[in-house]
Amino acid sequence: MALSGVDLTIGDREFVAVLGKSGSGKSTLLRVLAGLDTLDSGIVEWSGSESATRSHTGVVFQQPLLMPWLTVLENVEFGQRFASQRDRIDGNRARDLLSRFGLDALAQRRPAQLSGGQAQRVAIIRAAAVAPRLLLLDEPFSALDPAVRGDLRGWLAELADELGMTVVLVTHDVEEALELADRIVLLGDNGTIRGQWCLESADRVDPVLRSAIFDSYRDPVGERS
């Protein structure tokens, strides 16, 4: 069983980081939230109703998965072609987002002409361009070198904040979770939730809380909150 007894409520505009070791069920949880996997039992509710979830979400994986034959601008527009909530889409949104988040100069390039970090920024903008209620990120920075990861974290925090998005970020990186999340959810063995921590700004540098999270991540046994 990939997930067991997971009971999670995510608030509007909340930034949740899902931490856990390999095989703990992080990607499965994300795929269930995205409507890409179905549950054998249990439910996913949106504001109290079990509506189709896929149309409400934008998903970004470890690889940017851009269309190599399209320009950056066309890649960002591409997602909009399939968006089911067309009434929420502004025709200039792709260009506007690229410009607001520092990618204007790349608009006419092809994916092969981008660095790994630039390509992942484009993938995130593409997901955000359909105005999802929930942005789901599955280890989006893990293929990048540490300096680029640092830059992208700050950029993502700004984007999520400015666009008022609810975000679920799956990561192996405790520092990344500490820097970005309003709440950290730790998955333990067998897809159970082993611990949750809500973080205010000061908590991110609190050595006691930090070591509790690091210790729980390294040795995820027992219930910790």
Ligand SMILES: Nc1ncnc2c1ncn2[C@@H]1O[C@H](COP(=O)(O)OP(=O)(O)OP(=O)(O)O)[C@@H](O)[C@H]1O
């Ligand atoms: N399609 C599938 N069919 C059967 N078992 C699966 C499938 N996908 C994942 N699993 C199993 O479910 C469990 C959770 O996998 P999942 O990919 O969600 O873990 P994860 O925490 O994201 O791991 P990683 O950090 O390595 O990506 C694992 O035991 C995995 O082998």
